[in-house]
Amino acid sequence: MDLQDITKTLKHHLIFLKHKYEMNEPPASMRDKAFFQQVKEETNPIYDLLEEWEALGLQTVKERKVNVHPHQITSTKENMELVLLHSYYVDVRRKRYMELYNSITYIFDQLIEELQ
Template identity: 40%
Template sequence: MSLKTNTEKIKQLIDRLHGRFLNTEGPVDKKSHEFFNKVKEDTAPMFELTQTWMEEAEEFVKSRKANVHPNQVKSTHENLEMIILHSYYLDIPMKRYKELYQSSHYVLDMILDDLENA
C-alpha cells in the first residue's frame, strides 16, 4: 500500500467512526469482557493501519520537503488511536472528540497535498 492510499483509507475510517460516535447511545459497560473482546477484534486492523500509516508518513516527511512536521505525524497517530477507542467507549465530551477528528483530518489533508506536490 502507498502512503496516499493509506491516508485516504484513514480519512474514510475516521469519518465512519465519527458517524458511529454521533449515532451510538452511550456510555457502554466498560467492565464487559464480551464488549472488550468485540472492540479488540474490530479495532485490531484499524490500529495496524494507523501504525503502518505513521511509519510511512514519518519516512515521507523526513525524506522530502513537506509541510507536515514529524511531531505532527506522531501526534496525529495518537489522535487516531484515541478516535478509534473513543468511538467505541463513547467516554469523552463531543467537543474533545471533534477536536481530535478535525486536527487528524487537517494533517491527513496536508500529507495528501504534499504527496500531490512531491
C-alpha cells in the same frame, strides 16, 4: 500501499468512527468483556494500518517530500488511537472529540494534497 492510499483509507475509517460516535450509546458497563472483544476485533486492522502509516509518514517527512513536522505525524497517530476508543466507548464530550477529529482531518488532508 503508499502513504497517500493509506491516508485516504484512514480518513474513510475516521469518517466511519465519527458516525459511530454520533449514533452509538455508551456500553452499559465499561467492564463488559464481550464488548471489549468486539471492539478489539473491529479496531485491530485500523491500529495495524495506523502503525504502517506512521512509519511511512515519518520516512516521507525525513525525505522532505511533504511539509509536515515529524511531531505532527506522531500526534496524529496518537489522536487517531484516542478517537478509535472514544468512538466505541462514547466517554468524552463532543467538543473534545471534534477537536481530535478536526486535528486528524487537517493533517490527513495536508498529506493527501501534498502527495498528489
